[in-house]
Amino acid sequence: MSDKKRRREPMGTGRKIILLLCLIVFVASASYLADYFYKNYFLVKADTAKLQEKGSDEKGLLELYEENSDLIGWIKVDGTKIDYPVMQTKSEPEYYLRKNFEKEYSLSGTPFMDAGCDVNLPTFNWFIYGHHMKTGVMFHDLLKYEEKSFMEEHPTISFNVIKNDGGSLKVEEGTYRVVAACYSRIKEKDDNSFKYYQYTSYTDEDTFNEYVKGVQKESCYDTGIAPEYGQQLITLSTCAYHVDNGRFYVVAVETE
Numbered sequence: 001m002s003d004k005k006r007r008r009e010p011m012g013t014g015r016k017i018i019l020l021l022c023l024i025v026f027v028a029s030a031s032y033l034a035d036y037f038y039k040n041y042f043l044v045k046a047d048t049a050k051l052q053e054k055g056s057d058e059k060g061l062l063e064l065y066e067e068n069s070d071l072i073g074w075i076k077v078d079g080t081k082i083d084y085p086v087m088q089t090k091s092e093p094e095y096y097l098r099k100n101f102e103k104e105y106s107l108s109g110t111p112f113m114d115a116g117c118d119v120n121l122p123t124f125n126w127f128i129y130g131h132h133m134k135t136g137v138m139f140h141d142l143l144k145y146e147e148k149s150f151m152e153e154h155p156t157i158s159f160n161v162i163k164n165d166g167g168s169l170k171v172e173e174g175t176y177r178v179v180a181a182c183y184s185r186i187k188e189k190d191d192n193s194f195k196y197y198q199y200t201s202y203t204d205e206d207t208f209n210e211y212v213k214g215v216q217k218e219s220c221y222d223t224g225i226a227p228e229y230g231q232q233l234i235t236l237s238t239c240a241y242h243v244d245n246g247r248f249y250v251v252a253v254e255t256e
Contacts, residue, residue, distance in 0.1 A: 044100075044108050044137050051085055051101060058160075058171040065162055065169065068101060072113050073161035075128060075236070079154040080141030082236075086128055086159075088113040097129075108133050116201030119161045124208050125233045126159070127200040132238040132248075139238035145181035145250050148221040157252050159234055176234050176252035179212070179227055180219035186245040194218065196249060197237065205229040215251045227253040 054060030055074045064085065065071045072088040089095040093115035100106040113119075114127040130139030144150045157176045162169055187195055194214035199207065208229045215235075216222075227233060232254040240248035 044106065044135075047100060047102075048084060048137075052083055055085060058173075061160065061162065061171050062169060064101075068103070070096070071101075071162060072119060073159055075111060076158040077141070077154065078156075078158075079150065080144060081136055082130075082139060082141055084111050084130070084138070086111045086113055088115070088117070090115040097131075108135075108138050111138065114200040118201075120164055121203065122232065123201055123203055124229075125199050125202065125211060125235055126161075127197075127235045127237065128159075130236065130238050132240065139236060142236055142238050142250055143240065143248050145178065146183070146220050146248070151178050151181060151221070151223065156255070157234065157236070157250075174232070174234075175255050176232075177225055177255050179223055179225045179233075179251045179253050180215040181250045182215055182218040182220065182248070183240055183242055184218060184247045184249065185243050186247065196235070197247070199235075208233075215249075225253065 051064065054064050061071075061074055068087075070087045070089050071085055073086045074084070075086050076083045085101055087096045087101075087110050089112070094112075096110040096112040098105055098107060098109050100108075100110055109131050111128055111130040114129070117123050117126045119126065130142070132138070132143070133140050144154075155178055157178065158174070159176060160171055160173045163172050182196065184196055186197070187193065194217070196211070196215060196218070199211040199214075202208070202211075208227075211233075212227050216226075233251060234254075235249055235251050237247060237249040240246035
């Protein structure tokens, strides 16, 4: 049979079935991606925009606290999409891992403070977790700090906290200077090397100095900033994918 005649033959049943299956897989994949981006970018972005309208000042932040008393403060980093409420639930530490501000399920979750931290004591290191979402929300942009040039252009982080002052609530504004930006990982229990994620509930000077020394050693670059005991630290931590169980974190110290 000539090539010309073969080209005129109708598509066989088997090929039609394969083509149909491929089309079904394509449509299903496209639908899944559309749903993923809607729920984890557009919906999160819209919900966050509503919160940002209130969270930008003290009055609004306290109004948000009345809506959800798990609110502990607001984190913002210029040059990034990081502009979110920070939650804390000491009785259920990872409650907001997959919850939004309204306590509804959300794959993106909401940034939250470690249960071992206390803004009223205070502990010397306020440790905040956020997801590294492929959609670019939450703490995805934290990894911009791996570049020293970005740190030099955006050297400070804003973190305003809600404090209980003798039974009355007040917002304490804080500006923090970046000390270090580090890649790390979750290590085995018998690994005695520095584990930055264990320094969340301390108040003593020796542990403070130990932590500062550890993060300066792990930092991607030298910022020239040396915190002193008595200054408040914040640590922003998210996942990274350079190794299994990888992490990226940024440490900053409060400025006067």
